Amino acid sequence: MKLQLKILLPIIGLFMLFMGLSGYLAYRQTAESLRASLIDNMEGEASAMVRAINDLADTSVQNIVRTADNEAVLRFFANAGDMGNPESLAAVTATLKRLEASYPGFDRITLLDTEGKVVATSRPELSKIGDKFDDRNYFKEAIKGNAFLAQPFFSRVVKKTVMAASSPIKINNNIAGVVYATMDLDPFFNAFVGPIKVGEKGFAYIINSDGLVVMAKNTDWLFNKDLPAVSSYKAWVAAKQDGAVELTGNDGREVVVYHKTEPGSGLTAIIRAETDDVYSGLYTLRRTSIIIILCSILVGSLLVFLVVRPVVRSLNKGVVFAGEIAAGHLDGTLDVRRNDEIGKLADALRTIPASLKEIIHEYKNLEEKIEKGELNAAGDEARFSGDFAMLIRGTNGILSRYRTVLENIPSPVIMLGKDLQATYLNKVARELAGEDYKGKTCQQLFGREDYFTATCGLKKAVETKRPGRGETVAHPQGKTMDVGYFSIPMLDEKGNLLSVLQLITDLTAIKSTQRTIMEVANRAMDISNRVAAASEELSAQVEQVNRGTAVQRDRVNSTATAMEEMNSTVLEVARSAGDAREQAENTQGKAREGSALVTQLITSISQVSTVSQELAENIKSLGTQTEAIGSVMGVISDIADQTNLLALNAAIEAARAGEAGRGFAVVADEVRKLAEKTMSATSEVGSSITGIQTATSQNIQRFSQAATLVAKSSELATTSGQALDQILAFAEHSAAVVSSIATAAEEQSATSEEINRSVEEIHRIAGDTASGMEEANVAVRSLAELATELNSLLDKLKA
Structure with missing residues (x-):
């Protein structure tokens, strides 16, 4: 075989292979592009339908709730x-x-009572008064107290597919009935579903959460459980995933469908395209491409065979290879093996895609690490040289600068992978959680109490794929902190979770300040209640002392009266003794008895005098104690004045602090009011003690007068004794006079006994008075302690 044939035949063969492979790849790429374009278009149409369904659902629920709150409707159910x-x-x-x-x-729009009976409707010709709808789900849900949107159903009233929205009607928070409204879905279908066309034969329809068709151009499909694709519909709904699927349609044709579910209503929008319809142009392109490839192979082979020489053929291969590289196709091959300059050129060209692949591979690895949250990742600069190494170095520099910014943020920053395990913590976060953080969750690093609970912001962000906020108590490395955090999910172009960025704020100081203010306010209120109770107790004790003093004054008056009666009796005895001196011989025995009685009377009067003097001393001591209580009340009044002044200063400082000091100003104002109440109560207690001091002073004066009368009675009794001694020497009186003397002596004895009882009662009352004043003193000391505690509390508020 000639050399030319050895060169031409392989080149022609390669050319044929290249053309066939190029045609096949071109067809595949076109088919994939066409399918991707088709899916994108179908996804856009499905998303528009879902938005329309969502708008319909939201608007319907809002309008039915407004109807339930309408004044005329409420008035109708109220009566x-x-x-x-x-x-x-x-x-x-x-x-x-x-x-x-x-x-x-x-x-x-129809109004139902609590039994599901129609009581009013906007369309009386459709719903009659008294018709029952208690078996409908929209009634059952609304009567529980919830606004409800029912999925489309076939109405037995209007004989077509409708949706219903319902809401409870509440009177004074009690459910009085239900209002529901139906929506004819034909306008919605004509506006948002019917106009959609994909290709020549493609169309759209909607299924419910049970996998049944509820809106479609073909009415035979509506609520038909026997359709071939119902099982597929149910599987899509159960999987809760949107996407494109190829299957056999309800009419037996091969179709491509895209389904997307609206979560609020549970309805799924489906866009259908027939494969033969949308791919008809692609099939034509395939046939045309095959013809063109065959013709190109024949013509190219002829030209190469007749014109191209080995060198030209090699150069052409090199040009084609370089063109593929320039177009971004790095998987091509250059089959040129020569030892001359063309061979070296071919070798140089073959190294280019390899270097580019390594660069691309390095960037893909770096991109995957960063998407996973590994912010410390960097490219391997040592694997490359020249400008390639400089490119990697520049990329690493940019990443380093971003990391420096994150490191210097004064709040904790955390990056979590899609498995919610930590991949990066900035400096502040590492100081809290420690350096060993790789592969640990937020719960393991910070001990968050709300981790993946219903209030967890991270859980909300992962589930909704939207930023989520939260506040909780954290326990990093045994510490306890109040924190707020903001979770930001990172998604790929398909909406899949790649990583989560968390920004954390330390709220410990703010929460502590709030708790301190609440504690101070509660303690101030408790002190106020205790001061009021102590004041009431002190008032009761003072009132009791006043009553005792009044009784004591009455008993002293009774004692003075008894002393006067006894004095009259003694004088009468003296006169009788003077009349009976001539009859003394017959009455000596009785005279001796009278002498003994007078002796006892003198002793009793002496005892009365002694007790009266002691009682006077006790009452003087009581006066001194009440004066001391007055001094204590003065000190309490001064403390209350100082408390009022401190509260005023605190209010001024809170006013200067502006909005931040508003709560503190309220507490200061309450403390000032408490101080004013304390001053008022102290003034009342002072007035009561002044009254006690006045009454005690009057009692001291009356007891001094009583002591003087007792002394005079003692002198008179002594004189009576001397007269009785003379009676014993000269008694010669008649029996009638002696009887008179005996009667007077008996009256004198009774009077003495009354004096003894009065003095004993006075002594008891004086003891009760002293005890009451002691209790009053304890209450006053309690008031003083409460005032001191209140003063300390105000000092704490000032600090």
């Missing part, structure tokens, strides 16, 4: 007894018709 009144029914029916006209989409 339940008048529901059957034609005027009341006509008024609420007019209101319902007006609301139906004002809310787009509503074609009927």
